[in-house]
Amino acid sequence: MPFTTISYDVDDGVATITLDRPDRLNALNSTMERELVEVWDLVDEDDDVRAVVVTGRGRAFCAGYDLSEGAGGFDVVERARMRGTEEILPGDVIRDSGGLVSLRIFRCLKPIVAAINGAGVGFGATFSLPMDIRLASETARFGYVFSRRGMCMDAASSWFLPRVVGMSKALEWAYSGRIFDAAEALDAGLVRSVHPPEELLPAAYAIARELVASSAPVSVALNRQLLWQMAGAAHPMDAHRMESIYIEQRAASVDAAEGAQSFLEKRPPAFAATVSDDLPTGFPPYAEPPFDRRRR
Numbered sequence: 001m002p003f004t005t006i007s008y009d010v011d012d013g014v015a016t017i018t019l020d021r022p023d024r025l026n027a028l029n030s031t032m033e034r035e036l037v038e039v040w041d042l043v044d045e046d047d048d049v050r051a052v053v054v055t056g057r058g059r060a061f062c063a064g065y066d067l068s069e070g071a072g073g074f075d076v077v078e079r080a081r082m083r084g085t086e087e088i089l090p091g092d093v094i095r096d097s098g099g100l101v102s103l104r105i106f107r108c109l110k111p112i113v114a115a116i117n118g119a120g121v122g123f124g125a126t127f128s129l130p131m132d133i134r135l136a137s138e139t140a141r142f143g144y145v146f147s148r149r150g151m152c153m154d155a156a157s158s159w160f161l162p163r164v165v166g167m168s169k170a171l172e173w174a175y176s177g178r179i180f181d182a183a184e185a186l187d188a189g190l191v192r193s194v195h196p197p198e199e200l201l202p203a204a205y206a207i208a209r210e211l212v213a214s215s216a217p218v219s220v221a222l223n224r225q226l227l228w229q230m231a232g233a234a235h236p237m238d239a240h241r242m243e244s245i246y247i248e249q250r251a252a253s254v255d256a257a258e259g260a261q262s263f264l265e266k267r268p269p270a271f272a273a274t275v276s277d278d279l280p281t282g283f284p285p286y287a288e289p290p291f292d293r294r295r296r
Contacts, residue, residue, distance in 0.1 A: 003035050054113070096155065117140065117201075135204050218271075
């Protein structure tokens with residue numbers, strides 16, 4: 001699948017997705033919107049990919065929406081037409097393209113590490129929230145700048161951001177729209193760690209490989225979806241119900257047998273089940289709710 005605004009590479013079990021418009025500070029245009037939805041299909045379908053690192057080329061991670069497209073900047077109807085991926089009918093509610101990206105990341109079956117190499121503002125700040133672990137360069141800057149542009153939160157960030165940093169900090173950043181540095185992001189728990197620029201990607205790859213080195217791919221996929229989706233559950237019984245279903249199925253799997261045997265033999269496990277073929281029946285826990293496209 002050819003890409004023009006991002007690059008996609010796989011090496012030693014880790015896929016790297018790089019935002020690749022350095023001359024525009026990796027700002028999001030209609031083509032990148034489409035490619036950032038499509039690329040996750042490659043991730044999920046390739047059993048050789050065990051984890052993902054996402055970064056930006058050049059001195060920015062992502063400078064938000066590319067307003068140089070004129071009407072395609074904040075005009076959501078025009079942006080949808082430029083994407084060319086959906087039919088637009090009179091009276092439709094046009095879906096936020098950032099939300100389409102975030103929801104696809106949310107459904108991903110592999111661990112995702114964000115290596116935030118520079119400025120990440122607007123969509124560049126919300127884009128990484130559904131990723132699992134965020135690392136930042138010392139040069140990184142963040143800003144949920146929507147209130148300063150006369151807009152509101154995007155990319156489902158009103159759901160993700162309070163779950164990552166807590167409601168009070170999320171409200172502070174959303175109200176003010178101010179730019180803050182990597183040290184503040186670290187203090188608030190938005191990022192796991194801060195690194196010199198030249199050490200950022202090596203640290204991200206080390207963490208990505210550590211996450212999956214001794215883990216069963218199907219178990220990782222299950223745990224990622226259970227943790228993310230149960231973050232919005234109304235009662236722990238929801239989690240108990242879904243865990244019970246998958247525990248029953250996994251207990252009879254070749255992976256469970258290998259996990260026990262490798263433990264007894266004091267050797268690294270060699271898990272045979274694959275994400276493409278061996279996910280439990282009924283996975284993931286909940287289907288994505290329908291989106292009502294008609295205005296009310």
